[in-house]
Amino acid sequence: MAQIVDHEERRGAIIAAATELILSGGFGAATMRTIAARAGYANGALKYYFPGGKSEIIAAIFTNTLREIESMAGTQNTGNTSQDLRHYLRSWFPRSVEELPSGRLLIELWGHSLTDESLRELYSAHLAHWGAQIAAQIEAAHAVGAVLAAPPFEDMASEYISFTMGTAVMNLMFPDGSHLSDIEHYLDGVLLRLGTPDA
Amino acid sequence: MAQIVDHEERRGAIIAAATELILSGGFGAATMRTIAARAGYANGALKYYFPGGKSEIIAAIFTNTLREIESMAGTQNTGNTSQDLRHYLRSWFPRSVEELPSGRLLIELWGHSLTDESLRELYSAHLAHWGAQIAAQIEAAHAVGAVLAAPPFEDMASEYISFTMGTAVMNLMFPDGSHLSDIEHYLDGVLLRLGTPDA
Numbered sequence: 001m002a003q004i005v006d007h008e009e010r011r012g013a014i015i016a017a018a019t020e021l022i023l024s025g026g027f028g029a030a031t032m033r034t035i036a037a038r039a040g041y042a043n044g045a046l047k048y049y050f051p052g053g054k055s056e057i058i059a060a061i062f063t064n065t066l067r068e069i070e071s072m073a074g075t076q077n078t079g080n081t082s083q084d085l086r087h088y089l090r091s092w093f094p095r096s097v098e099e100l101p102s103g104r105l106l107i108e109l110w111g112h113s114l115t116d117e118s119l120r121e122l123y124s125a126h127l128a129h130w131g132a133q134i135a136a137q138i139e140a141a142h143a144v145g146a147v148l149a150a151p152p153f154e155d156m157a158s159e160y161i162s163f164t165m166g167t168a169v170m171n172l173m174f175p176d177g178s179h180l181s182d183i184e185h186y187l188d189g190v191l192l193r194l195g196t197p198d199a
Numbered sequence: 200m201a202q203i204v205d206h207e208e209r210r211g212a213i214i215a216a217a218t219e220l221i222l223s224g225g226f227g228a229a230t231m232r233t234i235a236a237r238a239g240y241a242n243g244a245l246k247y248y249f250p251g252g253k254s255e256i257i258a259a260i261f262t263n264t265l266r267e268i269e270s271m272a273g274t275q276n277t278g279n280t281s282q283d284l285r286h287y288l289r290s291w292f293p294r295s296v297e298e299l300p301s302g303r304l305l306i307e308l309w310g311h312s313l314t315d316e317s318l319r320e321l322y323s324a325h326l327a328h329w330g331a332q333i334a335a336q337i338e339a340a341h342a343v344g345a346v347l348a349a350p351p352f353e354d355m356a357s358e359y360i361s362f363t364m365g366t367a368v369m370n371l372m373f374p375d376g377s378h379l380s381d382i383e384h385y386l387d388g389v390l391l392r393l394g395t396p397d398a
Contacts, residue, residue: 107313110306111310114371155380155384161369162368162378165364166366167361172312173312173322179361192392
């Protein structure tokens with residue numbers, strides 16, 4: 001049992017080292033050699049934990065990043081369903097300048113997805129999963145009368161995901177956080193279109 | 200005079216060669232050597248036209264791509280101002296699967312901007328310029344009563360640009376073009392929020 005935990009820790013340390021290297025210097029800065037050095041392992045140990053090499057490490061970073069973004073999304077139950085829906089939609093976005101670096105990682109991963117088919121498939125599956133989750137949340141608000149627009153809500157969910165992606169780029173091009181206010185503007189528009197009666 | 204035209208042509212040929220290499224294999228595939236080979240020049244000729252090396256070539260690609268996106272945006276004057284505004288906003292987006300590859304180039308350039316400060320500044324300036332143009336177009340529709348929402352329209356323009364960026368990513372992750380319909384959905388929402396009376 002202790003052996004298994006240790007393996008997971010080591011995998012985690014390798015992923016963390018690769019992530020730091022990519023964040024500070026881009027994909028080119030993360031090689032099997034620099035990742036091993038940063039994590040404090042021999043090159044051979046890296047191959048043991050990631051037999052697929054760098055592309056397996058990158059896929060693990062992608063999965064980690066997407067899980068982190070997903071774990072940020074949270075529901076609340078104040079009794080005001082449209083306020084709760086706004087809270088849920090808002091929770092997918094960075095709230096402060098401190099949260100912007102994860103967008104940086106995402107952009108690097110998008111670039112890599114363009115030339116790595118399996119990474120693209122992994123990401124597309126995540127996007128489809130998120131879209132279904134978001135649509136379900138709007139549907140739930142519709143069921144209790146807090147959303148007046150007619151289903152299906154898949155198009156809205158997909159549009160919403162597009163906007164979150166663009167926001168990640170915009171935030172990194174204007175790292176002073178001045179574009180975080182666009183998010184509020186957009187969410188107000190989404191609620192208006194959904195016709196939430198008590199928005 | 201003929202000499203100057205020739206120089207411009209050669210610069211163009213080098214930029215085109217580098218763009219093709221990036222589109223087919225990512226940034227790593229475009230080196231000074233492979234760009235020179237593809238364009239049919241000696242390495243020395245490349246240095247003559249681009250003394251700043253690869254980063255100057257990439258900046259030229261960025262400028263070219265941004266100019267192309269901008270040239271796609273077009274106004275029409277049908278007499279129905281809100282229909283004209285929709286046409287203008289729609290014209291910033293790809294219309295078909297054939298137009299999706301330019302988004303690919305954009306994603307590669309974003310990734311590069313993260314580690315290249317001057318590229319980021321070049322891009323931020325373009326974004327600010329586009330934002331002002333789009334806000335001015337909405338303002339013009341407002342002046343003739345076709346937009347009822349109150350100015351300033353800078354936030355809407357900036358939100359709109361975020362969405363166009365996210366769409367480029369979404370379209371590349373779902374290259375069947377299925378996500379082109381999200382664009383129509385979003386534009387309907389923008390016009391609703393602007394309160395265009397004859398939309």
